[in-house]
Amino acid sequence: MDEREKLRKFRELDDAFAQALRELEKPNSRLDIPTGPPVRSLAELEAEEQQQRQQAFETRLQSLMKEYAQPRESVAVLLRTLQTLGHIA
Structure with a gap:
């Protein structure tokens, strides 16, 4: 040029x-000034990622419960036990 x-x-x-x-x-x-997409805060992005991870976990857990024919109550007791022992946060 x-x-x-x-x-x-x-x-x-x-x-x-x-x-x-x-x-x-x-x-x-x-x-009539063009603007880009709204800027999202890092906290919003992290919250969205956390929500997606939680949904993926719940979906996988429900799949496993169905596969192994385990009732909700039994899985809830198992999760509380694991949490108490410090194996999950």
Whole structure:
């Protein structure tokens, strides 16, 4: 790209930026400024991952309960025992 083309693109960008600033200064104007997707916090992402892991665990547990014909009460006792012994958090 030659210097004239770079200068032309810079001017276009500068004009667009100036126009956006003018739009921001107008009261009650509808802004037509493109934005990206909403930014999600790290805490939200971690919470979502935790929820997905929990759902995967529950699905796998239900599958195993069905495969080995174990009732909920029996599995609940087993999980409490494992938790008490410190084998699961």
